[in-house]
Amino acid sequence: MDVATWYPGRKRVVPPPLWMISDGRRTLGPVTTTALVSRVKDGGVPDACGARPSPSAKWRPIDRIREVRAVKRSMMRGHRPLKHEIELDASRLLLRLSEGNDALQVGLRSAALELSAELGFVHVFESSHRAVTRYAFGPGADGRIGCPLLERDILSHVARSHSLAMGDVDTHHAFRVAASRLGGRAAEVRGVAMIPIVHQNAVVAMLELGRSERSFRTMDASTLRSVASRIAHRLDDQ
Known part of the structure; x- marks a missing residue:
């Protein structure tokens, strides 16, 4: 991709x-x-x-x-790495076994675990070409499921241009808007990452992640691309 x-x-x-x-x-x-x-x-x-x-x-x-x-x-995170690695291995296995749209939900969890993101969404581009939140990850995130993004939402336009985006709330208004919907009232999001899910050369969804304590780094882009590619591969089985 x-x-x-x-x-x-x-x-x-x-x-x-x-x-x-x-x-x-x-x-x-x-x-x-x-x-x-x-x-x-x-x-x-x-x-x-x-x-x-x-x-x-x-x-x-x-x-x-x-x-x-x-x-x-x-x-130095004490005993957390073992539990984290077990959860991550399980999510990777589930993604390999997922088919069709189930891969979007499972892939969201896998991406969040791989990149240590506390919150995340998958917004699906539907027949109206408007992105609608269909899958959520993290505390309080489920309340947004079913809500459409604004037509002028910048990151949704970035996704449709086959581009990923990473930044924090001080970088650009687009990331402040994304951080607001990711965090809502449950958390303060600092860093935002977004990548489109491309299937058969068409952008079918955008995966969005949020971190509260730190921004995403340039090296995280390769992990994002890898997860998005695995999700797109499983969409072939729908």
């Missing part, structure tokens, strides 16, 4: 940083952020290490890098 990424307003293209890592005696690099995070997961980067994104930049503690903080926070 060929899904582009929508950026609100003008976006300056900045190449990803390459990091130098040092423990005070030896220096390693340059390495990409992905490689750095992988080394942190494997225990190959001691906490006392410093890093800098270019030869001219200042050294900083390794924990000052956002992606490193995120992976360490994930690794």
Whole structure:
């Protein structure tokens, strides 16, 4: 599925940083952020290490890098990972066994678990071409089922253009609107992610997720695309 990424307003293209890592005696690099995070997961980067994104930049503690903080926070969540992994494995299996529109509901849960989103919706584009909320995930979310999105809703137009979108409430009005419907009165949503579900070259639905504590990151886009592709594949069996 060929899904582009929508950026609100003008976006300056900045190449990803390459990091130098040092423990005070030896220096390693340059390495990409992905490689750095992988080394942190494997225990190959001691906490006392410093890093800098270019030869001219200042050294900083390794924990000052956002992606490193995120992976360490994930690794330190006590007993939750085992339960989370069990639920995630079960949702992936259910998605593989789902057929037709059931895949939309099961896929929503799978996407929310994979991306640690507390809330989510699947809005289905019906014969009127208007998106209607048909499936919900999270506390208090069921109350929106059956409600149509406004015709001028920006993210629904982004979805129809075969594009995904990620941002937080400070980024663009489109994300503030989505955060409002995701959170309602039950939660305060900070980060929003949306991807269209494309079946036989037509956008049939849009999957929308919300996080309360943090925004979605660029690396989450590949997970979103993967889940959306698996959902679309199961729609072939309807």
